[in-house]
Amino acid sequence: MATLNNTQNNTQAKVFILHENPEWIPPFATAFKKANIDFQEWVFSDESGYTIDLAYEPPQGVFWSRLSASSHTRGHTYAKEYARAVLAWLAQHGRRVVNGENVLEFEVSKVRQYLALKAYGFKTPYTTAVFGKKSLLASAKKYTTPFIVKHNQGGKGLGVKRFDDFADFERYVNGVDFEEPIDGITLIQDYIPSKEPFITRAEFIGGKFHYAVRVDTSAGSFQLCPADACRIESLPELAGGTCDINGTQNNAFSLRTEITADTPIIQKLEAFLAEHHIEVAGVEFIETPSDETVIYDINTNTNYNATVEQSASQAAADRVVEFLSGL
Secondary structure (H helix, E strand, C coil), rough: EEEECCCCCCCCCCEEECCCCCCHHHHHHHHHCCCCCEEEEEEECCCCCCCCCCCCCCCEEEECCCCCCHHHHHHCCHHHHHHHHHHHHHHHHEEEEECCHHHHHHCHHHHHHHHHHHHHHCCCEEEEEEEEECCHHHHHHCCCCEEEECCCCCCCCCCCCEEECCCHHHHHEEEECCCCCCCEEEEEECEEEEEEEEEEEEEEEECEEEEEEEEECCCCCCCCCCCCCCCCCCCCCCCCCEEEECCCCCCCCCEECCCCCCCCCHHHHHHHHHHHHCCEEEEEEEEECCCCEEEEEEEEECCCHHHHHHHHHCCHHHHHHHHHHHC
8 A cells, every 4th residue: 555645755756747557658757867857656547555644745746647538448447536636635735736637627528628729719620518328319410421429538539430421320329339438428520621631739848839740640540649658459550640559650740840839829829728727738730621720639648759759859758857847
């Protein structure tokens, strides 16, 4: 049993990383080691056995939350709830938390993301949030084909499917292959065509633009994980920036050097992130044939592609460590 109040082993740690997937940590561990900065991991798996004595304070330090909307797919069913409890405890004691309580709620709810983005003046896909399965078919009839469905608590492209025919959607909803969302909420969205076959993921560190990544979608994949550690359990066409089954990357990722900190959409995104206290994130958007920019995802548990990192003027992991160590 590990008591998170216990500072005995934390005296050297300046930064605490709160997460549930150790496979995503090595690039950051390398960057911390290079900077000669100590860190400690708090891994919120169902087997962690952590306890919090509410009569005592957390250790001193900077706490970086990297909780993921897809944690349940790795068997960590309650990671989100553990994180809510710990983040509330840290906030109560005034600890410096990067991507704190409100950011976790963005990570696990696309409904929350779209409402906030629309309120700030961004264009998002027309979306209906459907609770359970009872109203799915009736709700989908409001849409012209093609349309998209996805999970409200997403990540890894969970539940994302395109339907070009309503009959196919009806068979999917009534069939054994229907993917139940972990929170019971399925989103139906307009399909947004892109001007060219790619989406863009803009990375922000410390609330400031770092770089923009072009992700090839020419093969139609919705699974756009940039991390070297991602795994594809089924064997569809491995495209759109997914890893192959050995964890190596295809060439779907490249820098968009024409996008800079002075690009209007980037400046507006920086202001939006600041308003919502989101400090480390990737924001994904599509540029349409009519030159509209449509934002469809905020990923607050961002991972970085090794090929892109080699092309960047500063590796994102190094900049994250620089940011955290300066707090």
